[in-house]
Amino acid sequence: MQGLLHDWRRTNYANQCTAEIAGSDVTVMGWVHEIRDFGGIMFVIIRDVTGKVQITAPSKKVDAEILEQLREFRKESVVAIKGMAQEAPKAPNGVEILPKEIKVLNLANQPLPMDPTEKVKAGIDTRLDSRFLDIRKENVSAIFKIKGQMFHSIRDFFYDNGFHEINTPKLVASATEGGTELFPIIYFEKEAFLGQSPQLYKQMMMASGMDKVFEIGQIFRAEEHDTLRHLNEAVSIDAEASFMDDVDVMNILNDMLVNVITDVNNNCAEELDILGHEIEVPDKRFPVVTYDEAVEIVNAKDVEMDWGEDLSREAEKALGDQMGGFYFLTEWPTEIKPFYVMPKEGDEKYSHAFDLMYNNLELSSGATRVHQHDLLLKQIEERGLNPDGFGSYLKAFEYGMPPHAGWGVGADRLTMVLTGAENIRECVLFPRDRHRLTP
Numbered sequence: 001m002q003g004l005l006h007d008w009r010r011t012n013y014a015n016q017c018t019a020e021i022a023g024s025d026v027t028v029m030g031w032v033h034e035i036r037d038f039g040g041i042m043f044v045i046i047r048d049v050t051g052k053v054q055i056t057a058p059s060k061k062v063d064a065e066i067l068e069q070l071r072e073f074r075k076e077s078v079v080a081i082k083g084m085a086q087e088a089p090k091a092p093n094g095v096e097i098l099p100k101e102i103k104v105l106n107l108a109n110q111p112l113p114m115d116p117t118e119k120v121k122a123g124i125d126t127r128l129d130s131r132f133l134d135i136r137k138e139n140v141s142a143i144f145k146i147k148g149q150m151f152h153s154i155r156d157f158f159y160d161n162g163f164h165e166i167n168t169p170k171l172v173a174s175a176t177e178g179g180t181e182l183f184p185i186i187y188f189e190k191e192a193f194l195g196q197s198p199q200l201y202k203q204m205m206m207a208s209g210m211d212k213v214f215e216i217g218q219i220f221r222a223e224e225h226d227t228l229r230h231l232n233e234a235v236s237i238d239a240e241a242s243f244m245d246d247v248d249v250m251n252i253l254n255d256m257l258v259n260v261i262t263d264v265n266n267n268c269a270e271e272l273d274i275l276g277h278e279i280e281v282p283d284k285r286f287p288v289v290t291y292d293e294a295v296e297i298v299n300a301k302d303v304e305m306d307w308g309e310d311l312s313r314e315a316e317k318a319l320g321d322q323m324g325g326f327y328f329l330t331e332w333p334t335e336i337k338p339f340y341v342m343p344k345e346g347d348e349k350y351s352h353a354f355d356l357m358y359n360n361l362e363l364s365s366g367a368t369r370v371h372q373h374d375l376l377l378k379q380i381e382e383r384g385l386n387p388d389g390f391g392s393y394l395k396a397f398e399y400g401m402p403p404h405a406g407w408g409v410g411a412d413r414l415t416m417v418l419t420g421a422e423n424i425r426e427c428v429l430f431p432r433d434r435h436r437l438t439p
């Protein structure tokens with residue numbers, strides 16, 4: 001059968017084919033990136049996850065049969081080549097491979113639905129329709145390599161700081177963030193929903209004595225928004241910690257982000273370079289602006305905003321222009337924050353809720369939570385929600401719930417910050433938005 005590896009194994013990735021290995025035999029495997037045939041000499045560029053390597057086939061030095069095989073190559077086919085490395089200052093990494101044996105592992109149909117070498121630029125929809133081809137481009141895979149480093153670094157940070165990783169259900173019976181924006185599903189004979197946040201579960205875990213938990217998982221929001229920063233399926237990084245308040249968890253969030261940015265800078269220099277993006281490691285605590293101050297700043301910039309309103313896009317922009325970089329927005333009006341947010345003692349109009357912003361982009365929301373059963377019940381009722389839908393959640397507050405606080409960070413939005421992407425769809429492998437459910 002054609003196309004099997006049999007006893008062939010890769011000896012070198014493209015980035016391991018450097019001048020130091022000149023004179024040795026290697027086996028490289030990857031995709032046919034480019035074919036240049038000058039009659040007397042042929043150049044084929046092979047691409048793998050690490051970069052590119054040049055195959056050079058002069059008719060005087062290479063068997064006619066090999067040249068024939070090379071001429072049958074089609075762009076983006078998967079091939080394996082055995083040959084001898086020799087120095088070639090003009091080739092990628094200063095080395096080229098003189099082919100001795102060739103295997104075509106899988107031919108790519110032509111024409112390709114899009115060109116992964118970017119000679120012909122494709123729009124975002126064409127690219128997302130053939131995402132596997134799109135990700136073959138180094139400026140696209142760079143985003144996902146950085147996103148991977150981000151998750152790695154975040155997990156390390158949580159484990160190093162005594163957080164336990166949890167997984168909570170995504171099939172749920174009731175809303176967490178209020179009644180709207182839910183995707184209903186049929187759960188046997190009942191109606192259920194896709195989870196919009198692990199909020200209620202991470203809070204219930206505070207009553208379990210696990211002390212500090214985190215979850216990285218999907219959230220589903222049936223928002224009609226069709227913007228560059230909203231998705232209907234996103235990944236949320238959620239943290240919850242007992243015996244802590246809003247200021248404590250804001251400090252944890254600040255430390256975590258400094259850690260992530262440092263790690264990305266240290267481990268993804270090549271990817272950042274490909275993207276032409278730089279991100280400075282913040283050297284001080286993120287500045288804090290209160291909601292009242294934000295209303296003043298926004299109005300001073302001639303963007304109308306009444307006290308008690310959420311920030312509009314224009315208001316976010318005005319505030320972002322003033323603040324720049326990372327900053328916390330604190331002391332939100334209680335009435336526009338969810339029922340689980342703790343109001344300020346003696347000044348209940350204000351709450352212990354905060355958002356973390358980067359320029360004009362909201363990255364995270366968090367708060368000190370209400371841990372007293374009766375106050376929680378009152379706040380659920382005041383928001384017109386039916387306490388019956390919160391039975392198992394409320395139960396956790398009756399038998400020893402410690403004071404606690406936490407936050408949720410949008411992972412795809414954080415990736416935008418780390419990579420400089422302007423459209424959130426660039427930061428998700430297979431995005432789900434108002435119009436897209438495939439691939």
Ligand code: AMO
Pocket residue numbers: 177196197199221223229230231232234236238239362363364365366367406407408409410411412413
């Ligand atoms: P919130 O609803 O503010 O808070 O969500 C937290 C963060 O998740 C990201 N996010 C989104 N990203 C892309 N598309 C969306 N549709 C979307 N919705 C939210 C944002 C946002 O800041 N339970 C609280 C968190 C908490 O208090 O712990 C919550 O879900 O970056």
